[in-house]
Amino acid sequence: MNDMLIGAIAMASMVAGLFFLRFWRSTGDRFFLFFALSFFIEGVNRLVLAPTAQDNDGTPAYYLIRLLAYGLILFAILDKNRPGKGGS
Template sequence: MLKILLDGAVMMAYLACALFFLRFHKQSKDRLFALFALAFTLMGLNNLFGLLVGPSLDEERRHYLYVVRLFAYLLILGAIWDKNRAGRSAG
């Protein structure tokens, strides 16, 4: 029961971070903030999906849940790389 509560709190934190970055994207129109918002939304939805489907999956198939999280982390790394690449060409 406590695990479900903590997973819900983590999901809420991920979605709050997504809204935070989305607000900065709307103010600055910077693609970095939009990609961060998308990545945190994916992590929040992954947490929700893990809560809903996770207990019904056996241990051998549980690793599929982490593919979405891996994609979100790669999205963050790609956003940082894109921001640094764009900064060099402007200077």
């Protein structure tokens, strides 16, 4: 059951990444590109680390990869809201 849920989360992350990638292609805004990359990283993280999830769940690799993904989201938000940026 746990493997099925991890697969569903990975699939949902990939679909969200494709969703943001589509908006990036139509607008050219880096904000959507950073969000797409973040969701793709999260989806790949779930797929690659899923077989070893029960054995070593507390390893730093899990958290460093997630930190990178969430850091991209934070960077996208900060980059979008910089004063004098002009919008995109």
